[in-house]
Amino acid sequence: MTGKNISDLIEQYLKEILADNEQIEIRRSEIAGLFDVVPSQINYVINTRFTIQNGYIVESKRGGGGYIRIEKANLLDDCDVLDVLIEGIGNRLSLHDGEAIVKTLYEGGLIDRREANIILAVVDKNAYNADNDLTEVMRANVMISVLNHLRYEK
Structure with a gap:
């Protein structure tokens, strides 16, 4: 241990x-x-x-x-979970929380491995040439957009 x-x-x-x-x-x-x-x-x-x-x-x-x-949470059966995720993001999203959300979406069957890797690339800290505060705001906006697309796609 x-x-x-x-x-x-x-x-x-x-x-x-x-x-x-x-x-x-x-x-x-x-x-x-x-x-x-x-x-x-x-x-x-x-x-x-x-x-x-x-x-x-x-x-x-x-x-x-x-x-x-x-x-x-059963993401496939409960679209309310996506709403709660969106609400929980707020105006800023840390890299750690962004990665956790992607992992949850993947393990919940909402996205496949390729889609998870694409989203991870978009929320990566090196994807933005900005200070950390602005990066977290942009990361939140991107993740909310992804979750909204998933919500209306299912």
């Missing part, structure tokens, strides 16, 4: 459970106890690794009977 931090291990554990189930419901405190971490560490993993950009829909309920429900 060399090179893996606790967040990686928690992510791997949750993804292994998700591989056998369409969705999972977890309790923050139970997972925290399993890995001997504070519940906020579980929040961190959920908030950074199980995002809509990465192809997951997360719902949580706080309180005594609270839970976190994680499900793999």
Whole structure:
């Protein structure tokens, strides 16, 4: 397990459970106890690794009977996911998030490998001769355009 931090291990554990189930419901405190971490560490993993950009829909309920429900988004069946992706992009898109969206589209079957590589080339940091702020704005505009085309094509 060399090179893996606790967040990686928690992510791997949750993804292994998700591989056998369409969705999972977890309790923050139970997972925290399993890995001997504070519940906020579980929040961190959920908030950074199980995002809509990465192809997951997360719902949580706080309180005594609270839970976190994680499900793999089915992009082919749920056009609302594309709308959520578009909303989540906003006015700027980092290279990391752009690559995550492309990976999600590919793994979800909305684009093939060739299309993924073309989109990755367009969102690459070297595709623009501009400062980072302007690059992120242009990347967001391009990705929103791609997602809109996918939404209306399906």
